[in-house]
Amino acid sequence: MVTAPFYAMNAMEERDPVLIIGSGPTGLMAALILTELGVPVEVYDKSPKPASTWRAPGFNARTMELFARYGLAERFSAVSEPRNELTVYAEGKQIAQLSLYGARTEFPHLFLCPQTETERVLRERLAELGVYIQWGWEFTGYDMVTPSAGTGRGKRATAAIEAVAARFQCAEMELHHRPRTIVRRGAYLLGCDGAHSRVRKAMGAAFGGRRIDTKIAAGDVEVDADWPNAGRFSLHPDGMVGALRVKGSHCYRVFAAWGENDPAELTNETFAATLRHRLAPEPLANLNVISTSLFTLQERRASYYSIDGRIFLCGDAAHIHSPAGGQGLNLGVQDAENIAWKLALVYHGRANAKLLDTYAIERVPVANDVIELSHNLFSKTMASTSSMRAFLLKHTAPFLASAPRKLQRKRFEQAAQLRIRYSADDNVAVDEDGCRWENAxxxxxxxxxxxxxxxxxxxxxxxxxxxxxxxxxxxxxxxxxxxxxxxxxxxxxxxxxxxxxxxxxxxxxxxxxxxxxxxxxxxxxxxxxxxxxxxxxxxxxxxxxxxxxxxxxxxxxxxxxxxxxxxxxxxxxxxxxxxxxxxxxxxxxxxxxxxxxxxxxxxxxxxxxxxxxxxxxxxxxxxxxxxxxxxxxxxxxxxxxxxxxxxxxxxxxxxxxxxxxxxxxxxx
Ligand SMILES: Cc1cc2nc3c(=O)[nH]c(=O)nc-3n(C[C@H](O)[C@H](O)[C@H](O)COP(=O)(O)OP(=O)(O)OC[C@H]3O[C@@H](n4cnc5c(N)ncnc54)[C@H](O)[C@@H]3O)c2cc1C
Missing domain, CATH: 3.40.30.10 (Glutaredoxin)
Known part of the structure; x- marks a missing residue:
């Protein structure tokens, strides 16, 4: 298991914790890393219990590297199914197999693992470390705490701010023994509260971007036992269908672009009919839709990620985009890692607080790249209803699959967020900056x-x-x-x-x-x-x-x-x-x-x-x-x-x- 850093070993005195709002994958990862690095945390979530809704069906290689760093590789290997290829179909026939081999990582796979499982494993590890989620508390606002004037709104002399006072209301009406509202004091606050973030709104940050007309219909679907391939995409002029098998079952997580030409109402029946139409002529004798949800898609990014060096936005609270390319969860947990190690050093008095400014400097460009990548993937492949594009995709997919290994690898490494480069203005020194390094x-x-x-x-x-x-x-x-x-x-x-x-x-x-x-x-x-x-x-x-x-x-x-x-x-x-x-x-x-x-x-x-x-x-x-x-x-x-x-x-x-x-x- 991970050893607490040397500098944290004597830091046992009572101090304000870091308040984490939201216990999705981003909040859980931030809590885990901070705890491992000796920083006390309190995690609040407005839900009464863990979410059971359909969201990310897996995570990528970079996220597995991160889990491995914190001693979780074996646990996640046990609950996930590594995939090395994605199969592309058109008109019922397999036309290409996109290889995920060769990425330069110990974990060159896509890991199929329902988000509910990912969150469960993280929560279990946190519980072992003595951190439990405070369910049913909704964050409603905050004040900065200054030594002279105490708590008060509008106190913005950053140097004088010593803490954040966060307000919560009890989101569980039936819990009569609880007070209606509480105020918790934290040294820092992380807004990991998802796309509708109250933290972001309280900070006054804009969430600029756009709404995408096409929606995503997603569902849990049982199919014939011999339906081939665990990870598959079927091209169709009305929109692509993606299907990822749930480990050890005949059940697939299926998602499809749902545009204005599709049925107005998404039900198990309309979803089944749409799948039969787009997957034809595959027979699918035993197709059984268990549940469905319709997701509205947006592409947005917060206008700023932090305020007064005390409050930081991470994950979906900071950026949202279409699920095409499977990026969101991965982006969020890496935001969490980026802010957590910096906060730990600053919290323990080992780093200058300006280190925290590099969080936004480094992570905003990464979010911009991901938004662009998922936009292109969604609009040009998943949601495209152009017959011409469907024709082109059908004929370029085999070519892409047989492209030189280096090109395929580059594509996979990009999608797996393995090729992130924090740039010159960031917390990295570059060669040109007096480093006397000559590279052949x-x-x-x-x-x-x-x-x-x-x-x-x-x-x-x-x-x-x-x-x-x-x-x-x-x-x-x-x-x-x-x-x-x-x-x-x-x-x-x-x-x-x-x-x-x-x-x-x-x-x-x-x-x-x-x-x-x-x-x-x-x-x-x-x-x-x-x-x-x-x-x-x-x-x-x-x-x-x-x-x-x-x-x-x-x-x-x-x-x-x-x-x-x-x-x-x-x-x-x-x-x-x-x-x-x-x-x-x-x-x-x-x-x-x-x-x-x-x-x-x-x-x-x-x-x-x-x-x-x-x-x-x-x-x-x-x-x-x-x-x-x-x-x-x-x-x-x-x-x-x-x-x-x-x-x-x-x-x-x-x-x-x-x-x-x-x-x-x-x-x-
Ligand atoms: C259909 C679909 C498919 C997807 N597929 C993929 C994929 O393949 N790969 C991928 O990487 N990502 C995918 N995603 C995206 C992924 O699910 C999200 O990016 C991820 O959940 C973001 O995690 P988060 O922790 O930032 O936010 P969330 O998971 O939204 O968690 C936020 C938490 O904050 C809590 N909260 C909210 N407001 C408050 C408040 N005021 N006070 C206290 N608590 C609050 C919520 O209850 C929630 O628990 C998909 C999403 C969808 C919907």
């Missing part, structure tokens, strides 16, 4: 700009050089998860440049440092006696000095920024082992956690796994150090797994310091 032109062709600042740090498999020889490889994300809520530094050290000193090679002189003996704690061995006489392949002294300088900078931040040194790049089998020993000599804490008070070793030495080929024949170092063979490179990774900045190891300390000092205090 061909590296972006090879790595597809996977590792540029602002992109998410891709995951890979490594070996822990301090673990027993036969220990299992681990994923970098597991190491990052151990430090959730913290920045982390990864240094890729190219062992190909290590010089062997042949006369001095004598492995027998360093038996206690062999990985096979790792169960013997080095704490019992005086640091000075660590085999300084051991000589094999050695890195240049300047490299060790550069690592030391970087570590000195990291230690200036209350020792809570973990460092992973990832060895790669030598064809000699013993070289990585030998270089690891050299690093252990200089950084004993990399070998034994008892050198530190932190929850897990702050320095770890890993070796890239040649068999951990990620994609396009590149292992982890091939992605991160691709253009820099012979150089050692450093990456600063943000708490949400996005790359903050990168550069050569020489000077990495300054670069990391410059970046962190612009937002992060860390009690220096």
């Amino acid at each position: 032109w061909w590296s972006s062709l090879l790595t597809d700009d996977l590792c540029v600042p602002g992109a998410r740090a891709v995951d890979g498999v490594v070996t822990d050089m301090a673990a027993a020889v036969d220990s299992q490889p681990l994923r970098v994300r597991q190491w990052l998860s151990d430090h959730c809520g913290n920045y982390a530094v990864m240094v890729f050290v190219d062992c190909g440049v290590a010089a062997v000193e042949p006369d001095l090679v004598d492995k027998s002189r360093a038996p206690q440092l062999s990985r096979a003996h790792s169960s013997t704690s080095l704490s019992s061995v005086a640091a000075s006696s660590i085999s300084s006489s051991y000589r094999g392949a050695r890195l240049a002294r300047t490299t060790i000095d550069e690592l030391m300088m970087l570590l000195a900078v990291l230690r200036g931040y209350v020792e809570c920024i973990p460092l992973a040194i990832i060895l790669h790049g030598s064809k000699q089998p013993d070289t990585q082992e030998s270089v690891a020993q050299q690093i252990f000599e200089h950084f004993p804490a990399a070998y034994d956690s008892s050198f530190d008070d932190a929850p897990s070793p702050l320095i770890r030495v890993f070796a890239d796994q040649p068999q951990g080929m990620l994609f396009d024949g590149l292992a982890l170092s091939g992605i991160y150090a691709c253009a820099h063979s012979g150089k050692h490179v450093a990456y600063l990774v943000r708490p949400d797994g996005y790359i903050a900045c990168r550069g050569p190891l020489a000077g990495a300390g300054d670069q990391v310091q410059t970046h962190l000092d612009s937002y992060i205090y860390y009690g220096k």
Whole structure:
């Protein structure tokens, strides 16, 4: 499970909680992350109980990565059905299979999982952490609390605001024992209260955009047991029909564009008739519509996401769009993650409050992109009633399905929100901003700009050089998860440049440092006696000095920024082992956690796994150090797994310091 961040460990004193309005996926995710990061939360929902209505039938790869970071991958694997392809039909025939393979992630799937299940799993985890939803309380408004004047409307001197006082009314008339209204004080307030957000209205933010004429009809439908394919789209000139199977059943969640030419009233019967018409000539002998709902669609975004640095809008409260492309839930939980790690740092006094301004700077463009993507998908495919477009779609779908793998991958990665790039003005330093980083032109062709600042740090498999020889490889994300809520530094050290000193090679002189003996704690061995006489392949002294300088900078931040040194790049089998020993000599804490008070070793030495080929024949170092063979490179990774900045190891300390000092205090 996730370890609370080092900085939160002593923060047990009574403080105002973060108030979370709404317990949809966005509010639940925000509550979960904040709780894991040691921030007290209170979650309020106007509903008397969890929603059971039909909404998102699944979530995407990026959301699964996020769940995995907070230790929930196994739980969500158990309740979801991973899909690797979507099948396209026209006139009853399969015409194409769109592959979801090849996305550069540990989870290259679309996960079919009803939203009710997603919310249930999140609620259960929260309950384990002692957080329960306050059902039946409707948020009605707020006041800012200032120290001098107390609570009052219109107090807008931001610097003086110390809390938010939120008003709730009891939404459950029959609960007579409850007061009619309550006021709760919170350090911050997150408006995760959906499309009709009262928080947004109370903030005075506009919700500009437009209403879409065509509606979406959705229903739970039982079909013949042998109806093929769990994820399918059927093209028809009257509008597309999508169907996603519910795990372990013959039941599908079916949705169809519902325009002015469709029956005025949506009933189980009219829905069944429409499906038979659009799916013909498929026989569908046992089609049985269990329930239906009609959704009006809008495309809107809040004019601003936050007010006075205390209240923030997330999820559907901040943006809505058509369900085409399956984006909404995913967008919401990632909003939640983006604000939660920043709030946690600010709440614990580790970051400057201006870090919170980057929430809107980063997330507004992402919402704009998603609104555009879903608009195009909906108007040009799902809802199109143009015969010409239906003809074109029918003939381009097979072409799209057989497009080069790279193109297909790009499309899937985009839809799975894996290609988000937080841009230059955000909380990421870019190369041009004095980073002294020269990227070979061909590296972006090879790595597809996977590792540029602002992109998410891709995951890979490594070996822990301090673990027993036969220990299992681990994923970098597991190491990052151990430090959730913290920045982390990864240094890729190219062992190909290590010089062997042949006369001095004598492995027998360093038996206690062999990985096979790792169960013997080095704490019992005086640091000075660590085999300084051991000589094999050695890195240049300047490299060790550069690592030391970087570590000195990291230690200036209350020792809570973990460092992973990832060895790669030598064809000699013993070289990585030998270089690891050299690093252990200089950084004993990399070998034994008892050198530190932190929850897990702050320095770890890993070796890239040649068999951990990620994609396009590149292992982890091939992605991160691709253009820099012979150089050692450093990456600063943000708490949400996005790359903050990168550069050569020489000077990495300054670069990391410059970046962190612009937002992060860390009690220096
Ligand atoms: C038919 C359909 C299909 C969809 N398909 C997909 C899909 O395939 N993929 C995808 O990613 N998304 C999909 N979505 C979108 C997805 O369901 C939403 O984006 C998601 O539910 C947003 O989550 P949220 O937590 O932001 O808001 P919501 O889920 O709306 O939750 C808001 C919560 O706030 C509570 N609340 C509201 N007002 C107040 C108040 N004043 N005080 C206290 N509590 C309040 C509500 O009771 C509710 O529990 C679909 C939606 C629909 C309708």
